[in-house]
Amino acid sequence: MPMNGWEFIILIVLAVVILGPDRLPEYAQKLARFVVGARRMANDARGQLQDQLGPEYEDIDWRQYDPRQYDPRRIVREALLEPIEDSVRDVREIGTSTRSDIDGLSRRRRDRDDDVRHDDSAPEPVEGTPYDLEAT
Incomplete structure (x- = not known):
């Protein structure tokens, strides 16, 4: 100012x-x-x-780094005036890609777990938490 x-x-x-x-x-x-x-x-x-x-x-373009251009009122006004169809389409695209990514990740985890269960060289899980009496 x-x-x-x-x-x-x-x-x-x-x-x-x-x-x-x-x-x-x-x-x-x-x-x-x-x-x-x-x-x-x-x-x-x-x-x-x-x-x-x-x-x-x-x-x-140095003007894009000017902090004075980031007026919260202007940003909210532009977001409110933006057509709702564009926002809904963007959210749907994000949701679709996220679901497919999660499905793929779940599938890879199941495959990995199946490989571990069938692998005889995998160590047996430890039952209970190890506790060292001399540590205290």
Whole structure:
């Protein structure tokens, strides 16, 4: 959210009142060094990203990563205005693929269990939980 002129003036007046005229120049220098350091860090990160991505860097749409575009009210409004048929079709497709995946998984488990039951080299299951009296 950008700051307008009056808000900036109010901040300056508050800084003069809180810090006093003696310490204000010192804190202004610290703020300036912080801003310069933050800009330098951002430029270094951008340059490093350009070096690593090469020509693909120019193809990136940076607006899609802007967190300001994710307004929950807009997202809900768009979801409510979306035709219901599209949503129902998507859910049905997901449900169908999930059921077939579960059936296939169940079939593979049954086959595996049958193989284990018929395999004579499989160890016998241990009855009860082993308990070590000397562990305590």
